[in-house]
Amino acid sequence: MDVEQKVIEIIAREQHLDASKVNIDSTFAELGIDSLDGVNILFALEEEFKLDIPDSVAQNMRGVRQVVDALTRVLEGKDVADLVAMAKGEPTAASR
Amino acid sequence: MRRVVITGLGVFASSGKDAESFFQNLVQGRSAVRHITQFDASSLSVQIAAEVPDYEPCAYFPVKRLDLLDRFSQFGLLAAAEAMKSSGLELRDEERPRFGVVTGSGMGGATTFDTGYFNLYANKATRLHPFTIPKIMHNAATSQICMEFGAQGPSLTTATACSSSGHAIGEAFHLIKFGMADMMLAGGSEAPITYGMIRSWESVRVLAIGNGDPSRACRPFSADREGLVMGEGAGMILLEELEHAKQRGARIYGEIAGFGMSSDANHITQPSVQGPARAIRMALEEAAVDPNEVDYINAHGTGTRLNDVTETQVIKEVFKEHARELAISSTKSMHGHTMGATGAIELIATVQATERGVVPPTANYTTPDPECDLDYVPNQSREKKIRVALSNSFAFGGLNAVLLVRRFE
Numbered sequence: 001m002d003v004e005q006k007v008i009e010i011i012a013r014e015q016h017l018d019a020s021k022v023n024i025d026s027t028f029a030e031l032g033i034d035s036l037d038g039v040n041i042l043f044a045l046e047e048e049f050k051l052d053i054p055d056s057v058a059q060n061m062r063g064v065r066q067v068v069d070a071l072t073r074v075l076e077g078k079d080v081a082d083l084v085a086m087a088k089g090e091p092t093a094a095s096r
Numbered sequence: 097m098r099r100v101v102i103t104g105l106g107v108f109a110s111s112g113k114d115a116e117s118f119f120q121n122l123v124q125g126r127s128a129v130r131h132i133t134q135f136d137a138s139s140l141s142v143q144i145a146a147e148v149p150d151y152e153p154c155a156y157f158p159v160k161r162l163d164l165l166d167r168f169s170q171f172g173l174l175a176a177a178e179a180m181k182s183s184g185l186e187l188r189d190e191e192r193p194r195f196g197v198v199t200g201s202g203m204g205g206a207t208t209f210d211t212g213y214f215n216l217y218a219n220k221a222t223r224l225h226p227f228t229i230p231k232i233m234h235n236a237a238t239s240q241i242c243m244e245f246g247a248q249g250p251s252l253t254t255a256t257a258c259s260s261s262g263h264a265i266g267e268a269f270h271l272i273k274f275g276m277a278d279m280m281l282a283g284g285s286e287a288p289i290t291y292g293m294i295r296s297w298e299s300v301r302v303l304a305i306g307n308g309d310p311s312r313a314c315r316p317f318s319a320d321r322e323g324l325v326m327g328e329g330a331g332m333i334l335l336e337e338l339e340h341a342k343q344r345g346a347r348i349y350g351e352i353a354g355f356g357m358s359s360d361a362n363h364i365t366q367p368s369v370q371g372p373a374r375a376i377r378m379a380l381e382e383a384a385v386d387p388n389e390v391d392y393i394n395a396h397g398t399g400t401r402l403n404d405v406t407e408t409q410v411i412k413e414v415f416k417e418h419a420r421e422l423a424i425s426s427t428k429s430m431h432g433h434t435m436g437a438t439g440a441i442e443l444i445a446t447v448q449a450t451e452r453g454v455v456p457p458t459a460n461y462t463t464p465d466p467e468c469d470l471d472y473v474p475n476q477s478r479e480k481k482i483r484v485a486l487s488n489s490f491a492f493g494g495l496n497a498v499l500l501v502r503r504f505e
Contacts, residue, residue, distance in 0.1 A: 016160045036164075042226075
């Protein structure tokens, strides 16, 4: 499964955007994704990939690449703690 | 003393998707009650309702916006948009803190609840959609309207079952009268036609079954009544402080001059006589209106025996001999009982009747009831000069709201 392609497809679908407008380097801010849109996208990703994305990871997702990286790690069963640490200190995308 | 006038009207309901066609249908005595289309009702004993016909949300809202709008918020926004448009109000930014919104809803996002819980319990979903909460909350419609029209002043939501929007308009009236705001959008919206909701009401045994012609199912004050018919929709008005309205040359549809509210403190479903009577007297007192000046009452008139008989007793108790001079009608016979929206929808019918001097009828009236022996304007609308009119809302739970409209000269 191509995680990147699927993530882009889901983000575009949930935001009602043309998929060509979304790429791996798009940030949520550029795509107009606010905190509530963010939880909606997480919900769609969890449904699609049949997994749970921990809050600690979810809170720090700020762009497509972070989503793809986090999902890849979760799918590979790897520890996500380093991802959380990487993103620490930034304002959260799901702070409301 | 600050006076409060109505300068905008908006209706989105079964009987009309705008205020003018709504009133024309009422005057013609046309009932909007039909077979339910929103879900398969074939397993229910009650298969009728007053739905907004041929409603296509995508015709009114962008898809992204719809993600966050339960049906009751959609209706609220559409009625509010008409009220704002008809008012011609153009707000300056510095006026926004003096502009608020009060809307009522008895059920909130019932459709979202129903589909969400179906997924949870029947489909064994392990999580619900993250928009569930922002869609079902009772204040969703109020908040959506605030955002749409930039209303930054005092704003809140009322939930008093069938009185919700009567209370909403009354509270908005007082916010202007007592100086906390200059303009208020007020009303109510409801979209309660779901499988779960009809099942719930079915078991209370107050719904009309309506075998045969659904449009004849709701027969308030008629001896052969069967019960109430659920409806959906929204009604919104723009209220404005009189001088503010005059200064900008606004069209004035009427004046809200009194608001009475009371609690029966008696029974969770059975109405009392004294509770509603106190609410009517309070509205008359606030407006300094003599009972003999009232010419029309838009009744709560649900079409249940308990309501119709009690409401008749209430009117006799307050108006004494004058009760027989009053024109009384229940427009619920046509637009159904829209629960938390019904007080607003009926207040709008009351304002239109008062402004034009035309009383809409009680449709489907066939047989006099010895216990309901007043003038219910059966089946035919009537020309009548109306100085003062009342709109009654008496809710399950015994919380009553009565609005007094004075014709604006």
